[in-house]
Structures are given as structure tokens and as C-alpha cells.
Amino acid sequence: MADENVQQPQAPxxxxxxxxxxxxxxxxxxxxxxxGPGGPRGDRKYFRRKKVCKFCTEKIDAIDYKDYxxxxxxxxxxxxxxxxxxxxxxxxxxxRLSRAIKQARNIALLPFASASRP
Amino acid sequence: MQRTYxxxxxxxxxxxxxxxxxxxxxxxxxxxxxxxxVKSVDKxxxxxxxxxxxxxxxGLYILVTIEGPGSAISEVERRLRVTEPVIKFITVxxxxxxxxxxxxxxxxxSRRRGQGTHAQAAAAEAAQTAEPAAEAPAQA
Numbered sequence: 275m276a277d278e279n280v281q282q283p284q285a286p287x288x289x290x291x292x293x294x295x296x297x298x299x300x301x302x303x304x305x306x307x308x309x310g311p312g313g314p315r316g317d318r319k320y321f322r323r324k325k326v327c328k329f330c331t332e333k334i335d336a337i338d339y340k341d342y343x344x345x346x347x348x349x350x351x352x353x354x355x356x357x358x359x360x361x362x363x364x365x366x367x368x369x370r371l372s373r374a375i376k377q378a379r380n381i382a383l384l385p386f387a388s389a390s391r392p
Numbered sequence: 393m394q395r396t397y398x399x400x401x402x403x404x405x406x407x408x409x410x411x412x413x414x415x416x417x418x419x420x421x422x423x424x425x426x427x428x429x430v431k432s433v434d435k436x437x438x439x440x441x442x443x444x445x446x447x448x449x450x451g452l453y454i455l456v457t458i459e460g461p462g463s464a465i466s467e468v469e470r471r472l473r474v475t476e477p478v479i480k481f482i483t484v485x486x487x488x489x490x491x492x493x494x495x496x497x498x499x500x501x502s503r504r505r506g507q508g509t510h511a512q513a514a515a516a517e518a519a520q521t522a523e524p525a526a527e528a529p530a531q532a
Contacts, residue, residue, distance in 0.1 A: 335496050339484065340400070340455070381400055381482045382451065385442040 325362025329371075337370045339377035342384055349375060353385040396431070396490065397458045397465055401472060401481035402451035405438055412452060415477055419456065419468065426467040428460025445479045457486075 328347075329337065339345070348356050348363070348371055355375055358368045378384040401419075403412060412435070420430050436453035445451065458465070465483055472481050 333500075335493050336489070339482075377482060377484060379442070380480075382402065382441040382443060382445055382480060383439075 327362060327364040327367055329367040330364055337367065337374045339374045339381070339383070341374075342378055345371070345375050345378055345384060349384055353387050393461050394459055395462065395485060396487040397460070398484045398486050399456045399458055399465075399468065399481065400484075401454055401456075401478050402441070402445065403454065403477050404446075404448055404479055405450040405452060407452060407477060411477070412454075415475070416454060416456075418475075419472070422468050422471050423456070423458055423460065423464060426460070426464035428458045428464035428468070431457040431459055433457075448479060451479060 328334070334344070337344070348361055350356055355372050358365070361368075363371060375384060379386050399419075403415060407415075416433060416435075420433070423430050434455040434457075436455055438450055439453050441449055441451050458468075469481070469483060472478050
């Protein structure tokens with residue numbers, strides 16, 4: 275949920291940049307089949323950014339349960355752990371991340387499911 | 393078997409500083425009498441809890457780093473459970489993770505050192521090329 279909110283502001287910027295040259299056929303041919311000029315599928319391709327693991331790129335080794343600010347980025351507003359397919363975190367890091375989030379929940383640094391308090 | 397643990401516990405928010413110190417001192421004493429040693433005590437201060445615990449919305453977080461056997465931990469946890477001002481606690485074993493971290497760091501450092509020698513070699517080369525240039529005006 276939170277992840278979608280984060281990505282939306284970036285997506286329009288991407289379509290603005292790539293939108294104008296598309297009718298002249300300036301796009302690489304690999305996106306040609308399926309998505310015609312201005313077609314809905316051609317637009318959707320731009321939404322899909324290559325997601326990279328935050329922990330790998332920023333070289334964060336320690337995923338600590340005390341670091342609730344970091345963990346909070348991977349917890350949806352409802353309190354659920356954001357799945358890998360949305361956050362782009364790699365498998366080894368997601369494993370450690372989910373463990374840290376569960377420890378943080380245990381000590382009331384992070385909420386369990388849907389927060390009862392606003 | 394000596395292991396490193398982190399014990400984090402939450403005290404009720406309406407405690408005075410002296411009471412907090414007293415509780416920390418007793419926990420400290422319990423750890424040492426159970427065969428462990430206290431490495432550090434960190435009072436992290438008052439923080440809003442993510443959910444209500446015993447009808448408290450805030451809590452005083454305290455982090456204690458312990459070195460000792462697992463039996464000491466179970467004893468300390470048993471005592472914390474019956475300590476009234478402690479509303480929540482968690483013990484996490486950290487030595488395995490620290491070992492892994494130092495390993496990762498060592499690998500990364502050795503890689504960086506590899507790059508460093510390259511940089512030094514480049515710097516030395518640059519100095520050699522600069523030297524003749526500096527000598528040339530002196531001869532002329």
C-alpha cells in the first residue's frame with residue numbers, strides 16, 4: 275500500500291519524458307509489439323521500473339529491530355510487511371527484514387496489524 | 393557458553409528517574425548473580441508505543457547488553473516477568489549477527505584496500521611524471 279503511494283509521483287514524470295517522442299517512433303523496437311503509439315500497454319511499460327534491493331544498493335548490512343525508522347519503510351500503513359514483489363528487496367534481506375520487523379512488533383516499536391490508534 | 397544478548401525492556405511511563413535507576417540496578421544485579429556480565433546499559437528514554445500495553449500508550453525503553461550463558465537469560469526473564477514496573481521485554485541474541493557483520497566488513501575492507509593500492513600506484517606514477525617536469529626548469 276505504502277509502496278504504491280511512493281511510486282505514483284515518479285510514474286507521471288516518466289510518462290511525460292517518454293510521451294512526446296513515442297508517436298514519431300523514437301522508441302526502441304522491443305516495446306513495439308503489443309504497445310502501439312499512445313496505446314495503453316505502451317504506457318504501462320513505463321510504470322514498471324526495475325526495482326532494486328535497498329539493502330544491497332545502500333550496503334546496509336545490519337537490519338536491526340531497534341532501527342524502527344528503517345523498518346517502517348517496509349511496513350504498510352495497515353502494519354503489514356510489504357511483500358518483496360512490491361518493495362523489490364532481495365530474498366536474503368527480506369528474510370532478515372521480516373525477522374527484525376517481528377521483533378520490533380514484539381517490543382511495541384512497530385504496530386501489529388491495522389493500528390487501533392490514529 | 394558465553395553469548396552476547398540484547399535485553400530490551402519497557403518500564404511504565406509514570407516512573408521517576410530514581411525508580412528507573414533502582415529497577416535498572418536490580419536487573420543489573422540479577423544478571424551478575426545469574427552468571428552473566430552487563431556490557432552496557434542504555435536508557436533510550438520515553439517513546440510512544442505502537443500499541444497499548446497494559447493500557448499504557450508510552451513507555452521508557454531501556455537496552456541492556458549482556459554477556460553470559462543462556463541459563464542466565466532464562467533466569468533474568470523469569471524475574472522480569474514478575475517485576476511489576478516492567479511492562480514488556482525482549483531478549484535477542486546478537487553474537488552470531490555480529491560475527492557475520494565483522495566478516496562482511498572484513499571482506500569489504502580487503503576489497504577497498506585492493507582499490508587503495510591501485511590509487512596509490514596511480515598517485516606514485518603521477519608523482520614520477522611530475523618530478524621531471526619540476527627538474528626541467530631548474531636545469532634550464
